[in-house]
Amino acid sequence: MSAAVVTVLVVSVVTIVAGALGLRRARTTGDFYVASRAVTPRWNAAAIGGEYLSAASFLGVAGLILAYGYDALWYPVCYTAGYLILLAVVAAPLRRSGAYTLPDFAQIRLESTTVRRAAGALVVIIGWLYMVPQLAGASLTLSTQLEAPGWLGGLLVCLVVLIAVTAGGMRSITFAQAIQFWIKFVALLIPALVLIGVWQHRTTVYTGHPTAQGTVVVPIAQETTVRLPVTETLTVRGSVDGRPVDGPVELAAGSHRLGAGTTVTLHRDDTVPVVARLPDTTFTSWLTPLGSGIPHPLYASLSLILGVCLGTMGLPHVLVRFYTNTDGRDSRRTTFVVIVLLSAFYLLPTVLGTLGRRFVPDLLLTGETDATVLTLPERMLGGPAGVWLGALVTAGAFAAFLSTVSGLAVSVAGVLGQGLVGDRLRAPRRLRIRSFRLSAILALAIPYGLSLRTERLGLAVVVALAFTVAASTFCPLLVLGIWWDRLTDAGALAGMAVGGTLSLTAALATLTGEDPAGWPGAVLGQPAVWTVPISFAVMILVSLASADRVPAAARRIMIRLHTPEAPVPGGH
Template sequence: MSAGLSLGAIGLVVLATVVVGVHGLRISRTTDDFLVASRTVRTWWNASAISGEYLSAATFLGLTGLVLLDGTDAFWFPIGYCGGYLLLLVFVAAPLRRSGARTIPAFLAARLDSPAARRVTTLLVVVIGWLYIVPQLHGAAITVNVVTGLPPWLGAAGVALVVGVIVAAGGMRSITFVQAFHYWLKLTAMGVPVVLLLIAAGGHESAGAGAELFPVNAGPSGQDPLRTASLMLALLLGTMGLPHVLVRFYTNPDGGSARRTTLVVIALISVFYMLSSTMGLLARMVAPDLAEPGVADSALLLLPARLLPGPAGEVVTAIIIAGAFAAFISTSSGLVVSLAGSVSEDLLGGGVRAFRIAALGCAIVPVGFALVSVPGGLTSSVGLVFLVAASSMSPVLLLGVWWRRLTARGAIAAMLVGAASSIGAVALDASGLLGDLVLLEQPALWTVPLATAVAVIVSRLDQRGPPSGAHRRLLRLHAPERRLTADEQPTP
């Protein structure tokens, strides 16, 4: 594998990212530009940007590796990732846009009339964001090490540097252009190799082992319905609770465009998941020796050399590397934008200068965690993020949008219990103290109901009751914008 060609592909992606980001920088002036792109992003642009940031290292590298390891059992992941957007479409996309807020903490603070709820939400946004950024940096480290032999830390530090500078310079406007560009780059970087490798696989000596391409029996989890149900609940509700996804709906002009954006996102990411899953099935056919934890995530990078030896394989590998780095940068930039918006508004007093300081800090800090932590499977690492989001953010968002009696105390208790129970369950499972329990390995089936029950019970017992004006705030969330009268508009 040519290290020079691989480094050239990485360099071109970084250069193109900077050029596209500078275009957004030229029109980024106000705080609204930096936080929500002044709410002017149209359906296709926003759908491409959301898809660009959502297709992370876990999708670009991890899904191929997971299919290689677990066969058809791994298909539950893309199903859950896509299905979560249906819940977004039905329950929260348009109401969040109509709220008028610029960050998730600001939404809950206004809905619950509680600075304390805002602070707790900000803390949770930071925890979820950093948990998600670290696997992106691990993916960059793996890619740089596998294809060039350079120290892994260079990949992690390089992505963090590019992301921090671009986000700090241009905010949401710049990142919207960057992420939309990256989606189509990633689609090309996966689609072209899939076509070429399928053609090459037709004459490969291992093609006769095609029975392994579509295995009937899945991975080591078998067909355990309890595990599958818990996994799907985490993925479906986790998508709806990811702060960097939710904040993008604030950039739409209105609630209707937010709904249309969600529909287009489902179509765009579905196409990509089909291509990525196909790569995993190809790996099962021609590279079964890579089906080991810690190695499978690199299968996508090594597969072209198995089917296309020589210069052709090196070119295809370089194309894949370009898409992989686009995945690391676009997902990390979306996370840093959402983190910087919340931190700057809630902890640094707001404004463009505060946003830029927060962006640099939020990009640099995860590098330290990435360098001292041991990379696990990319998909399983991201799965923890979905679990925490599903157990803490999603119940509060759903109740905040649809239940008038939710109180600040109920929301705070639910977020803390949901986060603690989900992280605690995963840590306990990793320790092995209680053996191999499905509901510790995949705990969403009890952590999500627990957090929801805590929110309802504490709110019911809260003698202060729901905040005054809760009915009017809910009316703003659900009434089409053009039908609100002057009397119905909430006071600032």
């Protein structure tokens, strides 16, 4: 049994055991949905870290840094900075709302079942959009480390999560996610420290295009267009530009088409061809702000900052965590600890992505840059040490998939379960829990099916699209719902509909590869800079035009949201 198999099994067993422990303690509906609102800030912060640090954080950030360099640093910066906005704007008031889910908050604030249903639909859409790259990342991990078939990784994640979630709901996964955060942190910390020690004895600073550090055979699974920045002689077996080749071939600078099943053997100091969708920058440009090689980098960076920072407060699986705290003060403490944990964690994929640019540049040839942290240990160390370090990284990656998918499954199943039973407060307890468990199956099955059909884009890029949809829909709803007493149900519905339609259209264009070149492609690829303001504007203007629909209890609810809660006896 390989080291990677052992570590994956250990992480899976830990998750299932935590679910079994949760089953023994999950006796009420509150246990399943919000862990009886009794989670302390330290446990909750670690659980949020476990849930929030997804495939995009564990694998995607390092892959983006390998490909895009300095400009990709906005991803970890904004993933962390989003919590500062969450802390300042919504954390404590949201906890005081008394809601279980975002649709609950929408109905409490606006007294509208229509807005509640719309919010519920968005929770499901965002949850599924976020889950697809997690399951695709699981497939990438097992296929990279174990040469397993593409369908296995996502299926294994779904089965383990289903057991844990249906056993004890939120109570069971809170403990599991807290443990999974530390697994992820250690799984990157140890390799980062070891590989930095190896790097400082092996290499110098380069300024040109990435070159191979040794002999490596790169298989091309499907027909691929690549670019070479300079003329280079490479060993190729298969087809190049439609003609069969088998041996050394001189490739001129420019674009070339490699046929499916072709293998490219790179030798030491060979310039690495780059797949057409990635930039072929030098190390100097790679280290320069706005030097990533993407079209209109300033616009793309500003839009990414807006979408990720504001999208954090609209992620359903993150927001539901603040309902599990004892009171609003603990919600703020939880957010502060989360910021500290995230700041420490994101240093690690940044280091590994930087090392990957030098030691695994061949990933630029296939575009599989998300495999950077998976392949780096064996490439730099080799031998048993490299194998076991790679297995440790694999364990961390699987912990990332399991923890994030667990939180998303609870959020999506909570909304779907309410749709099955209607008024949750009046439905029998046994029916409510049964509907939650059935909904968890549906919540996992659909994104798993989608993950099998989705072309492998950058994991962090796909997750950023989910952030943009959340920023364009739930962010305006929460900010205006908490801080503006004139928001109406008509305004909220119109804003979410417009923001959701625009952002989802842009996301689908990006996912299907239908986005055009030039400015139109940049605008669709990073739409937050225009979809978020439009959503806010529509929500405000329609609310002003429908002022007679302001809920009669709006002032009373606003006072409730902003009045500090009395400390809970025996609370922390």
